[in-house]
Amino acid sequence: MSVVKHEDDARLNHLIAALPEDEFTRLKQNLEPVSLSLGKVIYESGELLEYVYFPTTAIISLLYIMENGSTAEIGMAGNDGLVGVALFMGGSTTPNRAVVQSAGNAFRLRTKALQYEFGLNGMFQKILLRYTQYLMTQISQTAVCNRLHSVEQQLCRWLLINHDLLQTNKLIMTHDLIANMLGVRREGVSIAAGHLQKRGLIKYVRGTITMLDREGLETAACECYKVVKEEYDRLLGKYISKNI
Amino acid sequence: MTEITTSDAPIYNRLLAALPAGEYRNLFPKLEQIPLIYGENIYKYNEIISDVYFPDSGIISMLASVGNSSTLEVGIIGREGIVGLPVFLGVKISNNEAIVQGEGSAKRMKAEDFLIECGNGGTLPRILNRFTHSLLTQISQSAVCYRFHLIEARLARWLLMTSDRMETGEFPITQEFLSNMLGVRREAVNKSAVILQQENLITYSRGNITITNRRGLEMKACQCYAIIKAEAASFTV
Numbered sequence: 001m002s003v004v005k006h007e008d009d010a011r012l013n014h015l016i017a018a019l020p021e022d023e024f025t026r027l028k029q030n031l032e033p034v035s036l037s038l039g040k041v042i043y044e045s046g047e048l049l050e051y052v053y054f055p056t057t058a059i060i061s062l063l064y065i066m067e068n069g070s071t072a073e074i075g076m077a078g079n080d081g082l083v084g085v086a087l088f089m090g091g092s093t094t095p096n097r098a099v100v101q102s103a104g105n106a107f108r109l110r111t112k113a114l115q116y117e118f119g120l121n122g123m124f125q126k127i128l129l130r131y132t133q134y135l136m137t138q139i140s141q142t143a144v145c146n147r148l149h150s151v152e153q154q155l156c157r158w159l160l161i162n163h164d165l166l167q168t169n170k171l172i173m174t175h176d177l178i179a180n181m182l183g184v185r186r187e188g189v190s191i192a193a194g195h196l197q198k199r200g201l202i203k204y205v206r207g208t209i210t211m212l213d214r215e216g217l218e219t220a221a222c223e224c225y226k227v228v229k230e231e232y233d234r235l236l237g238k239y240i241s242k243n244i
Numbered sequence: 245m246t247e248i249t250t251s252d253a254p255i256y257n258r259l260l261a262a263l264p265a266g267e268y269r270n271l272f273p274k275l276e277q278i279p280l281i282y283g284e285n286i287y288k289y290n291e292i293i294s295d296v297y298f299p300d301s302g303i304i305s306m307l308a309s310v311g312n313s314s315t316l317e318v319g320i321i322g323r324e325g326i327v328g329l330p331v332f333l334g335v336k337i338s339n340n341e342a343i344v345q346g347e348g349s350a351k352r353m354k355a356e357d358f359l360i361e362c363g364n365g366g367t368l369p370r371i372l373n374r375f376t377h378s379l380l381t382q383i384s385q386s387a388v389c390y391r392f393h394l395i396e397a398r399l400a401r402w403l404l405m406t407s408d409r410m411e412t413g414e415f416p417i418t419q420e421f422l423s424n425m426l427g428v429r430r431e432a433v434n435k436s437a438v439i440l441q442q443e444n445l446i447t448y449s450r451g452n453i454t455i456t457n458r459r460g461l462e463m464k465a466c467q468c469y470a471i472i473k474a475e476a477a478s479f480t481v
Binding site: 062064066067072089094095096129139140141146147148234 | 332363
């Protein structure tokens, strides 16, 4: 991890951007910029958390680890969110692992500074609580999705979310990584991706997925994509400026 | 509606019980004692949450909506928790459904009174934060459970969690209800129940489930049961 960016860039994170000037000024001296490489473990299941992370260009995935080692993603956060809800919920450890799923930058905040600002009953607290409710919906929807939807539908949903967070139609991603995220075997991902490619929705070459037809992907995805996106807008939309 | 007792009466809800005595006394006049009736809707999808509920006994099930008609259980709440958490998190309209799955009783409070209490600088918000963390753990566990575990293991977990909250090894339940809770067809529920019965872990007749071998059922349940239980047990404020 190396220091990369000026602290004002923290406002590339939508939750930070939603803070009024005085709260941001107070907070920014404690926001530490970090550069996160692909696959880096932000925290491990059961480990004591030290920081909450606000991604600006990175995507961090919340993975659940089963006893036999298999994993499945239960949620993710990019510039729309944060990682480390347990810290302000007084739980200090979590039963999941947070892993960098797309390399990039984030700003992190130490527990103490976080809890201090959270305790002031200002916008920071309000945004973080609402984000927690959003996270609950995201995870609930993952439950629904895992129970009811096909790998292909889930893959579409997953690609759309990544697209939204990265604002690019090219994703660097191996089938192995996707399989770990979706909690299915690699072959399952390959078959689904092959299908989507045949339908002209994506192109997959050497670890790069290019989205060719966004509308088509939205149609092919399960309802979960829309449900979660609408919930974000409902809970946080009015605080978040549309032009960042 | 039953007559409310005094603030000196035993407190069954664990969140309320965790409050300092003085804080609970202040809260008490705003609590209304109500029965939880099996199958009753506590709140519906897309409706304003007008009250929050602290169960003394019984179970409330949280259901995510699936498509336009169906539902799937993502968590259950008994006397260890509160129903209506979105109000605390700043959200007035529910995005899921809550129904009574095991009858009992609860203390109910108007959402606006509850918000005032949360803003009073007492212990309540800290307790609610901590419960939010537990609930997040439970919902996360549901998500992976649906991905990885067999119906029998899920049924075993569900029966154990229900039994813990009802504080009895015997309770009424229909197959249709179970099928909605576990997100599988009735035939599949039936098949799994038969297997658990053949292994002498439960008996199931006329809509009544009796757990006959709790240890065995725990062995049969997926790891999710132990994880959720450990999280709830570590609850300190």
